[in-house]
Amino acid sequence: MYSLKILHGRKSLELQKWRHLRSVVNLLQNESASPIILSSPSHSFSSASDVSSLQVCRKGNNFTVSYLVDSLGFTTKLAESIWRKVSSEAKANPDSVLNLLRSHGFTDSHISTVITNYPRLLTLDSEKTLAPNLKFLQSREGASTSELTEIVSNVPRILGMRWHKAVGRYYDFVKDIIEADKCSNYEMSLPHGTCQENIIRNVLALRRLGVPQRFLFSLLTSNFHVVSGKERFQESLKKIVGMGFDPTTSKFVRALCVVYQMSHKTTEEKVNLYRKLGFSTVDVWEIFKKNPLFLALSEKNIVNSFETFIGLGFSRDEFVTMVKHCPQCIGLSAESVKKKTEFLVKEMNWSLKALVSNPAVFGYNLEKRTVPRCYVIKALMSKGLLGSELPPLSPVLAVTDEAFLTKYVMKHDDDKELVAELMSIYRAS
Known part of the structure; x- marks a missing residue:
């Protein structure tokens, strides 16, 4: 039996047309390219939300959800999300971070942009990490307050870097890109053959395709080298564009990185491995469009995942079906898949x-989402309020917390004691 735990706090973009696609690709054919670096993509697949009101309490003196909404203009949802991140850090002192930024000329508008793009900034040590980096940047030749605030607002992760050499290098990259955006002839003034020239040229090429600035600058502040060399960058970009990825999305950037990092031989071997497991070549590339990281998984992880599902009683065809509909299934740990299958099948009796x-369902958090909801269902069935058969999985686990509570708990609001009992089960530890 799993013990219940308190449930803690809980766009699609239409494909846009880009008019300069052909000119960008042609430009790349005549320009050199070199490394760009990309922030590590998130691999998170679990989700949990909080239907109860987020408790607005103080951490420090002024930092509250209402402060983020009223003073910095955040939506309540975004403010609550940031609040949860900060509240989970015991040593975080967001007030000191906000005060430090203001003392260096950052307005509320700047701060709103910085925190939205990099919430973790509020959890960093203002004295040991942020202040030294801000002081170092201010000491750079020709660095003005307006320039500093503009660059940090675009790439706030600079302030979280540990080494001044890295901070200064990325500061210069971002400064050059911002200046290039303001001057159509800027590229012509760059020293030919330099790393700086190559990085800026690649980033500007992506910008012309419509890749948002926040993704472009994330390329500069990651520890992972993603793009290097003229031919490979050009070839990878053509392939991703040709597959129909939307340049305005993070998925476009992830797909570009995956394709660039894999040689033709490695890609072919990976596709052949998936074919041996029951996927067609068309399946592989369709799944890649849904989740580019699908192709980046190691052979060991792919095989282990396949063997885990087969060992639990799923057929080869069922495994393929699940991955086609939900590619993230193949990236989950064996332990996680086993625990969730055993709970849902053996304890709850779903097939x-x-x-x-x-x-x-394999991606949902077991303790925070699946178990609490399932125990509510069990309680309702024991009272004869759901009949003798389990309800379908989807309306129990796939819906939002609010929808679940409305359907299975609040519908009994004529019986206050029952509602209280069900909520107690839902939130029990």
Whole structure:
């Protein structure tokens, strides 16, 4: 039996047309390219939200959800999300961070942009990390307050870097890119053959395709070298564009990185491995469009995932079906998949076919989402309020917390004691 735990706090973009695609690709054919670096993509697949009101209490003197909303203009949802991140850090002192930024000329508008793009900044040590970096940047020749605030607002992760050499280098890159955006002839003034020239040229090429600035600058502040060399960058970009990835999305950047990092031989070997497991070549590339990281998984992880599902009683065809509908399934740990399958099948009595039809359940947090909801269902069934058969998986686990509580708890609001009992089960530890 799993013990219940308190449930803690909880766009699609239309494909846009880009008019300068051909000119960008042609430009790349005549320009040199070199490394760009990309922030590590998130691999998180679990989700949990909080239907109860987020408790607005103080951490420091002034930092509250209402402060983020009223003073910095955040939406309540974004403010609560940032609050949760900060509240989870015991040593975080967001007030000191905000005061430090203001003392260096950052307005509330600047601060709003900085925190939105980099919430973790509020958890950093203002004295040991942020202040030294701000002082170092201010000491750079020709660095004005307006320039500093503009660059940090665009790439706030600079302030979280540990080494002044890295801070200064990325500061210069961002400064050059901002200046290049303001001057159509800027590229012509760059020293030919330099790393700086190559990085800026690649970033500007992506900008012309419509890649948002926040993604471009994230390329500069990551520890992972992603793009290097003229031919490979050009070839990878053409391939991703040709597949129909939307340049305005983070998925475009992830796909570009995956394709660039893999040689033709490695890609072919990976596709052949998936074919041996039951996928067609068309399947592989369709799944890649949904989740580019699908192709970046190691052979060991792919095989282990396949063997885990087969060992639990799923057929080869069922495994393929689940991954096609929910590619993240193949990236989950064996332990996680086993625990979730055993709970849903052995303890709750849903069939394996029910899981095949709802593969997203393998990504939900077991203790914070799945178990609390399932125990509410068990309680309702024990009282004869749901009949003798389990409800389908989807309306129990795939819906939002609010929708779940409305359907299975609040519908009994004529019985206050029952509602209280069900909420107690839902939130019990």
